Amino acid sequence: ALASRGALARSTDAPMTTKTKVFSKSARRSRASVVVRADGGQKKISQNEFTERAWEAIVLAPEIAQNASQQIVETEHLCKALFEQKDSFALRIISEAKGDPAAAAGFIDRFIARQPKVTGGAQQVLGRHLEALVEEARQQKAAMGDDFVAVEHLVLAIVKDDRFGGAMLAEIGVNANQIEGAVKTLRKGSNVTDQGAEGKYESLRRYARDLTAEARAGRLDPVVGRDDEIRRTIQILSRRSKNNPVLIGEPGVGKTAISEGLAQRIVSGDVPASLQGVQVMSLDMGLLIAGAKFRGEFEDRLKAVMKEVTDSDGGIILFIDEIHTVVGAGGSGGGGG
Structure with a gap:
């Protein structure tokens, strides 16, 4: 090292429960009170299992769906939330994989615009593809030996989404292996051991x-x-x-x-x-x-x-x-x- 010297807010834990398949209206305004429910199992999607940036994207997804007048919150809304983050790590992954982030963002906007719209105060519904994506992200986290689900796990899960993710990769000319390679390159062998992990990648x-x-x-x-x-x-x-x-x-x-x-x-x-x-x-x-x-x-x-x-x-x-x-x-x- 070479050195010189001159003369001598964090939100509270808000579990997302999979039970009745509804986003509470309070979720649209307060990141500390997000509740997501889905029919079937009793699995919870808790803030405690995600990094801060991954959780921020999950909370923002229903707001993006609402702004597009869409009732079903799906993988494309989560992907847009990841891309719109300040100093987006998801965009860095796309760039490292030799993809065009602008083309990817344009594809997401066009895909969202084609989805059905609703009017009135209809309650938002958690899409089954987004449910599957979160579960795939959990599996990616376990396979990579990490303690929290991070942005890169969500990106790797989006890649495996047949409805949206595969079409986006085809649009920008990138394949799943390139995305996986980009994640490994950017992480440089690091593991996700705390909820601020993404902020430590590429520190230099x-x-x-x-x-x-x-x-x-x-x-x-x-x-x-x-x-x-x-x-x-x-x-x-x-x-x-x-x-x-x-x-x-x-x-x-x-x-x-x-x-x-x-x-x-x-x-x-x-x-x-x-x-x-x-x-x-x-x-x-x-x-x-x-x-x-x-x-x-x-x-x-x-x-x-x-x-x-x-x-x-x-x-x-x-x-x-x-x-x-x-x-x-x-x-x-x-x-x-």
């Missing part, structure tokens, strides 16, 4: 800049007058141990520029063999801290970043700009101390 892409990519594209300015510092940094990084340089100096003296100069030298091949082809990533502490309201959130994000760096097996150099801001970072909301 989310919170860091790839300085080597920017240098390769010619977007970095030349670094002047810092050759000695860059050479010393390269020397420390080339060690087998104690290879984490810390750049200390007054604001504006060019500490960040040294990391950019390092990236430019790596791209030009002007580094030892041990640093050839290495990525230099600059961690944005502002993004990492933003929204970390409760104690532990910031630490979880930082751990996810560090895990990706460690898993690269020397393939990534992480530059932590303004590293002194790490001390005491993260809110203490919800508790004192």
Whole structure:
């Protein structure tokens, strides 16, 4: 790691019960009071078994159906809810599988528009295909050794849906194997062990800049007058141990520029063999801290970043700009101390 420093709401658990096949009207307004029932069994669909993003999509699906004046809540409504999430992981899966997210979103809208519409205050009904999809997602979760049903499990279940999912994949020219491969690539061997799992995937892409990519594209300015510092940094990084340089100096003296100069030298091949082809990533502490309201959130994000760096097996150099801001970072909301 390369670092610099300047001068020295969560909703309550609301079980969804499969019993009379009706969405309660309160579900359309309050995410904390969703009730879904279906004829037949006594299985419950509880918030406790889903990640936060997966549950958010399940709750939003009946609202999407209502907006389309449709009584039956089906897989296409859930898929649209997944696609419309901020920083949608479902869309990332489609992109990684070499599919066109815009084409997929267009197909969903056209499919929903073709479904029967109702008028008046008819109660919404849970479609049998959506019921089957949730059960398939549970099976995917068990097969992958995860603790919670996450967005990727729902996407893999949608792929196996003959009524809607298969047609969507055919529309965008992607098959089930490509989707499965994309999920494995994006998860990088991680398992879903908590309800915020999706927020930890691709943490470097989310919170860091790839300085080597920017240098390769010619977007970095030349670094002047810092050759000695860059050479010393390269020397420390080339060690087998104690290879984490810390750049200390007054604001504006060019500490960040040294990391950019390092990236430019790596791209030009002007580094030892041990640093050839290495990525230099600059961690944005502002993004990492933003929204970390409760104690532990910031630490979880930082751990996810560090895990990706460690898993690269020397393939990534992480530059932590303004590293002194790490001390005491993260809110203490919800508790004192």
